[in-house]
Amino acid sequence: MNLSKRLSETAAAHAAKPAYYFLDQATSYGELDGAVTKFASGLESLGVTKGDHIALLLGNSPHFIIAFYGAMRLGATVIPINPIYTQDEIGYILNNGDVKAVVALDLMVPLVGKVEGLLPKVENYIICPTKQDSAIEEAVAAHPKMKSFSEVLETGALSFEGPELDEDDVAVILYTSGTTGRPKGAMLTHKNLYSNARDTGSYLKMNEDDRVITTLPMFHVFCMTVVLNAPLISGATLLITPKFSPADIFRIAEKYQATVFAGVPTMYNFLYQYPEADADSLKTLRLCISGGASLPVALLKNFEQKFKVVISEGYGLSEASPVTCFNPLDRPRKPGSIGTSIMNTKNKVVNELGEEVPVGEVGELVVQGPNVMKGYYKMPEETEAAIRDGWLYTGDLAKMDEEGYFYIVDRKKDMVIVGGFNVYPREVEEVLYSHPDIVEAAVIGVPDPNQGEAVKCFVVSTNKDLTEEQVAEYCRQHLAKYKLPSSIEFIEELPKNTTGKILRRALKDHILQS
Structure with missing residues (x-):
């Protein structure tokens, strides 16, 4: 099983059910799956084939979902990139990632003219509109390498079936933030992504009745698995927000009776501090999810007390697709803990020799499971350093208590x-x-x-x-x-x-x- 195939199965069973709302407009699972198929077919007509690399320079929008799933349906490898990166940062990833096609916001059109001479491998730029702009439309129409997103969709065929996908084929390459040296591209396979979305969704009891606020950036792995892939393979409905805004979150939560919110600690802080919010502002939520960084216990307790909703803190990293731990929903949750290992994934704490340390002792957290990456793209030495004896070394210092709950103490380098x-x-x-x-x-x-x-x-x-x-x-x-x-x-x-x-x-x- 893979994400693309699972989306088609959900669409066949629930064609009329809303897959997402964006700018208060609903799109059904049937419509989404059709657009994904047509986009995959349209890419093929541009010369993109299985194994080619496609970069997405997009924010939170239907364009991202269609391009992401469409590329995978074709068997291409997706490389999501933060669209606000600098020209140098974007250029490095496009070159290092051997990118053949780029799907980008129309805001990137002026950048294309500056960098295309430095990117000889890129054959097509697919431009997504953010607003009506005749100058940009004319620039796209006049450029031999540029196509509009709608044009690619229109050339696609619903009869497109796509190639067979192997579970070990690389589906996504995620470039790490590069806190030390150049960013590294973590290669995630179809098996990595599907298994982590499946196991995370199951752990968090996601289902067809859930309405999930999708405000984390889609190009980030936390959003990609927890609030994009996991809900979609569960038949839930996404409530897409282009960017994080406390006012928008509270409005959307009330209007669509949201059941799940996922965010990083900073978002929870902004929501908690928002002066117009009260205990009823998030009354339909059954669950809040926190990740990306450690959630201060004081903030967790204050937020839960104010809004009467439980926050389940978890842990993950790009190299593990990303989730390895979550606080369980069927057992006591421990504030300050990242919870227990999700199903099919093992976590343990080891010393410098790779030996598991006693309960309560601090060491490095290591991970094993079907979600662990294939390796770093074109970096065999870095791959060998990160994955040893079948375990992924996270670089995070942690400890485990008697009940199997893990606690992140800090980044090893911090x-x-x-x-x-x-x-x-x-x-x-x-x-x-x-x-x-x-x-x-x-x-x-x-x-x-x-x-x-x-x-x-x-x-x-x-x-x-x-x-x-x-x-x-x-x-x-x-x-x-x-x-x-x-x-x-x-x-x-x-x-x-x-x-x-x-x-x-x-x-x-x-x-x-x-």
Whole structure:
């Protein structure tokens, strides 16, 4: 089984059921599956064949879903790219990923003229409209390599059947965020993607009655599996929002009686802080899902108390398609934990020798299962370093309790070593988030001539009169001496990527520049 085939089966059984709403317009499963088939056929007419690589430079829209599933139905490999990346970042991925065709927003048309000479392998640019613009339409019509999205659909045939797909064929290549060096392309097979969507959907009890708010960016693996693929193979309905806005989330939740919301911690913070929201604003939700970064326990408790809905925190990474753990819905959930292993996936905590450590001891989290990537594209050495003896090494420090619940302590590379003692930024951040006047916080390590490293805190506060000394005193009440911040800097907003994850490297750059 694969995602494309499963979509066709759902469409055959529930042709008239809404697959998604976008800008308050409904599209049925039958209509979606037909568009996917026609797009696959249209790609083939452009010379795209099984095994070719297709990049998607798209935001949250029907274009993304149709292109994503259409490319897979043809047997092509999809490379999703954040459309707000710089020209250099996009160019690197297109070249390194050996991309043959690009599906992009019309906002990218001016960029094509600048970079196409540097991208000899790209044969077609398929342009998706964001608005009526005669100048862009004329530019697309005049360019030999450009086609409109509607044009590709119109040339496709509903009779298209597509090639046989092997479960080990690469379906998607996801380029990591590249916190160190150039981004690496994680190759995910049809088996990887389908098994993780199936097992995640089953774990979270997704069904045909669910209406899932889809506001996470579709090009990100968290959204791709948890709020795109898992709902679609479960026959649920997507409520697509082009971008995250608290006002839109509350409006959509009420209008369509949403049952599931998934977001990153920053989104939960914005929803919690939204002044016009009350306990009834999310009353139809049966479940909230958090991932992408650790959710501060104080925020989790405040959100649940205000909106009377449970947040299930999970864990994943691109190389695992991505989900490996979730807090279970049929057993007690533990705040601060990423939960237990989802079905068909194993997690364990190991030491530097790869040996499993005792319960409660900190080590590196490693993962095994049908969701683990095939490897990094054109990077055999990096693949061997990441996958050892059949286990994926995540680079995250974790511990496990007696009941099999896992806890992320921190990123291995983010750990701060103060005078030989390990300080995990998350532990300090949890204390800062529990302060009533602090809405966001981030902790990094900075060089220290005496201790090797010292703890530095960045804080966003609602109280302009809050002082560094008051925050320091609060920390002294809750932290051992060696974990205390050596400096506290108030900041208007923490730097984040498009998924809302706080960028520690940007904070480190800020220190170097100041």
